[in-house]
Amino acid sequence: MSAQTLETIVSVAKRRGFIFPSSEIYDGFRSSYDYGPLGVELKNVIKKLWWEEMVVKREDIVGLDSAILMNPKIWEASGHTSAGFADELAECPQCHKRWRVDHVEGKCPECEVALGGARKFNLLVRTHLGPVEDETTLAYFRPETAQGIYVNFPNVQQASRMKVPFGIAQIGKAFRNEITPGPFTFRTREFEQMEMQWFCKPGNREQGTGDRNLKKNEKRSDRRSLNPDDWFMYWKEQRMRWYGDVLGIEAGHLRFHPHGKDELAHYAKAAFDIEYQYPWGWGEFEGIHNRGDFDLSNHAKHSGKDLAYFDEETKDRFIPFIIETSGGVDRALLVTLLEHFDEEEVRGEKRSLFRFPPWLAPVTVGVLPIVRNNERIVAKARDIAEDIRKNAIRFFYDETGSIGRRYRRLDEIGAPFAITIDFQTLEDNTVTLRGRDSMEQQRIASDELCPVLHTKQQAP
Numbered sequence: 001m002s003a004q005t006l007e008t009i010v011s012v013a014k015r016r017g018f019i020f021p022s023s024e025i026y027d028g029f030r031s032s033y034d035y036g037p038l039g040v041e042l043k044n045v046i047k048k049l050w051w052e053e054m055v056v057k058r059e060d061i062v063g064l065d066s067a068i069l070m071n072p073k074i075w076e077a078s079g080h081t082s083a084g085f086a087d088e089l090a091e092c093p094q095c096h097k098r099w100r101v102d103h104v105e106g107k108c109p110e111c112e113v114a115l116g117g118a119r120k121f122n123l124l125v126r127t128h129l130g131p132v133e134d135e136t137t138l139a140y141f142r143p144e145t146a147q148g149i150y151v152n153f154p155n156v157q158q159a160s161r162m163k164v165p166f167g168i169a170q171i172g173k174a175f176r177n178e179i180t181p182g183p184f185t186f187r188t189r190e191f192e193q194m195e196m197q198w199f200c201k202p203g204n205r206e207q208g209t210g211d212r213n214l215k216k217n218e219k220r221s222d223r224r225s226l227n228p229d230d231w232f233m234y235w236k237e238q239r240m241r242w243y244g245d246v247l248g249i250e251a252g253h254l255r256f257h258p259h260g261k262d263e264l265a266h267y268a269k270a271a272f273d274i275e276y277q278y279p280w281g282w283g284e285f286e287g288i289h290n291r292g293d294f295d296l297s298n299h300a301k302h303s304g305k306d307l308a309y310f311d312e313e314t315k316d317r318f319i320p321f322i323i324e325t326s327g328g329v330d331r332a333l334l335v336t337l338l339e340h341f342d343e344e345e346v347r348g349e350k351r352s353l354f355r356f357p358p359w360l361a362p363v364t365v366g367v368l369p370i371v372r373n374n375e376r377i378v379a380k381a382r383d384i385a386e387d388i389r390k391n392a393i394r395f396f397y398d399e400t401g402s403i404g405r406r407y408r409r410l411d412e413i414g415a416p417f418a419i420t421i422d423f424q425t426l427e428d429n430t431v432t433l434r435g436r437d438s439m440e441q442q443r444i445a446s447d448e449l450c451p452v453l454h455t456k457q458q459a460p
Contacts, residue, residue, distance in 0.1 A: 006279040009341050010184055012352060016413050018042065018337065019185065031181030031188045038413055039333070041362035041394065043192075046332050047171050049246050049359070049459055050194045054169045061167035061196060062160045066148025068173060069129065069139050077302035078147050078295065079266050080124055080140075089179055090115035100179045125175040125189070141175035146324060148172075149197045150295045153307060153320075157199075164309050164320055165200040165223060165231065171329065183280060185330045192329035198235060199309070199320035202293065203227030228269075228321040232290045236272055239286055239325050243274065245460050247332065248357045249339050253277045257284070267294040274327075276335045285335055286327035293319040336360065340414065346439070354414030355437060359459040364394045366410040370422040372399040381421040384431070384446055391450040393457060411436055416456070419449065 013019040017036035023029040035043055055061050075081050088101040092108035093116055099108065101118045108115055125141040128134075142148065149156075149168045156168050171194050181187045201224070226234075236256065243249050259271040269292045273284040296319050300307040310317045340355045358364055367388065369381035378399065388395045396415060398406050403420065410418050420432040420441075430443045433452075444452065 005338070005341065006184065008343075008352075009337050012341070012412060013039070013337065031178065032190065033185050033188065038362045042336065042360075043329060043333055045360060045362060046247070046336065047194065047329060050242075050327070050332075051169070051171065052459070053242055053246065054167070054194075054196050058167075060162070060165065061169050061198075062156060062162065064149055064152060064156060064168050064170045065172065066145065066152060066170065068142050069127075070142060070148065070151070072139055073302060074147050074151060074299070075124065075140050075143075077298045078150075079298070080143055080147075081122070088118040089121040090118045092116070098179060103180050121177075121179060123176045123178065125177050143176050144174050144326070145170045145172045145193045145195050146197060146326065147295070149195070150299055150322075151303075153199065153296060154305075157309065164311065165198065165226070167196050167198040169194075169196040171195075183278075185334050186278070186283065188330065191331075194327045194329055194332070196325045198231055198323040198325075200226070200228055200231050200323065201311075201316075202318055202321045228290055228292070228323060231323045232270060232288065235323050235325050236288050239288060239327070240274055243286075246360070247336055247339070248360065249276070249335065253339065255282065257282070265289070267291050276338075278335075278338065285331035286325065289324040289326065291322040291324055293321055295322055296320060351408065351411060353411035353436065356414040356416065357459075358416045358456040361414045361416055362394065363396045363410070363413055363415040364457050365396075365417040365419055365453055366406065366415050367395055367397045368403060368406050368418055368420045369399050370403060370420055374423075376426055377421055377423070380425055384419065384421060384449065387450060388453070391454060393450065393453050407434065407439075417453065 014021070016038060018039040020034045020036055021028045022032035022034045051063070055063050089098050090101050091098045092111055092113060094111040094113050095108060097108065097110065099115060104115065106115060107113060124143055127139050127141060128137040129139045130137045149170055153168070156162070157166075172192065173190065174193050175190050178187055178189050181189060240254065240256070243254060244251060253276055255275050257273040257275050259268070259273070264271055268289045270290040272288050274286040274288070275282045276285050296307045299305075300319070307319065308317050309320050336356070337354065341352075342355055343350060343352050345351070356362075365388065367381055367385045369377045372378055381397070381399070385395060385397050396410065396413070398409065400406070407418055414436075416436045418434040418436070420434065422432065424443075425431050425446065429446050431446050431449065432441045433444045433449070434441045
């Protein structure tokens with residue numbers, strides 16, 4: 001995948017309404033993007049598929065939607081206000097721009113002169129709440145959704161009557177004052193996370209089963225014997241599987257990157273990144289972390305509240321260990337665009353398309369009357385479109401231009417199917433169903449459309 005591919009995707013994403021530069025009429029705003037009609041649909045599909053996988057299909061994970069602005073003491077307890085949540089920054093003496101030391105090789109990328117000395121730069125985005133701006137009104141936009149889960153651990157556990165091991169999932173916005181954002185939506189200052197925090201009983205490695213093939217529907221009594229290392233392995237494999245099976249990413253484009261001791265975050269006992277092969281090289285888009293008891297222990301210490309869990313069956317009292325899966329919605333969407341974009345030559349013309357799986361596509365099917373100057377054909381097409389709408393199938397109605405041009409428009413937004421309503425439809429109530437990838441067409445009864453499309457729209 002080349003840099004040229006990224007440029008093409010950026011262009012297509014804007015033209016077809018996936019992603020726009022934010023504030024464009026005011027010359028933009030660095031590292032800010034707006035999701036257009038197709039982009040927000042694709043985003044919502046990805047979030048829905050993740051939520052179904054992590055919450056709906058499981059009995060041991062529940063959801064949460066915590067506040068973006070929280071008590072600033074939370075970020076002191078978590079370590080975010082200290083040097084642990086900071087990047088090393090160096091300034092160019094010529095252009096005075098500042099660069100992350102780990103993103104450049106000692107020189108300014110623009111001026112090619114040696115950078116000055118490095119200093120720590122905290123990534124928290126600050127604000128003030130109330131009419132007076134002083135230290136008493138200081139607040140932070142959350143840099144991650146995880147802390148909202150940790151401070152709500154006792155509330156969620158008691159309200160839902162969950163027993164350890166169990167998880168809490170959340171999708172929400174986070175903010176970081178990134179020094180060198182980009183490329184495109186890979187690193188932005190405002191982003192959306194899909195995080196799940198798995199609370200489990202502490203234990204030694206020897207006490208675990210090491211069962212790497214643990215099934216999510218296995219008996220709870222069997223799962224209680226697993227230790228954090230077992231769960232860490234389990235969630236690594238579950239998340240990698242989801243990206244292949246559901247987002248349709250080729251195995252060769254994904255890999256695990258284990259964090260060495262010099263890479264580990266201040267809270268982590270172990271960490272792996274799921275990386276994708278971007279046009280600029282390998283890069284992270286989800287992290288799986290064994291956070292130990294760092295978070296709950298620190299919040300208990302700073303708040304003065306008891307966050308220990310009492311096991312009614314074993315009569316044990318302990319601070320749970322946490323296994324975290326932390327993915328980005330924006331990066332998942334970017335990877336989806338990169339992975340499924342394709343260009344090919346068809347009858348001497350270049351065809352650009354996204355080969356989204358049907359369950360992932362922002363538009364499942366296009367509804368196309370063969371002509372727009374025949375009232376009966378247009379009326380029939382509108383009736384079919386309304387039936388598709390009532391069945392909650394994502395569709396796009398288009399009656400402008402030649403049928404070939406309309407097919408190309410649907411290909412370029414990744415719609416897997418197109419329905420053409422023609423003169424034969426008026427005679428026998430059948431329509432033409434065209435497949436995006438093969439471009440093959442078949443006749444199908446119009447009353448069979450919704451069951452067929454609904455089945456194809458279901459994720460594995």
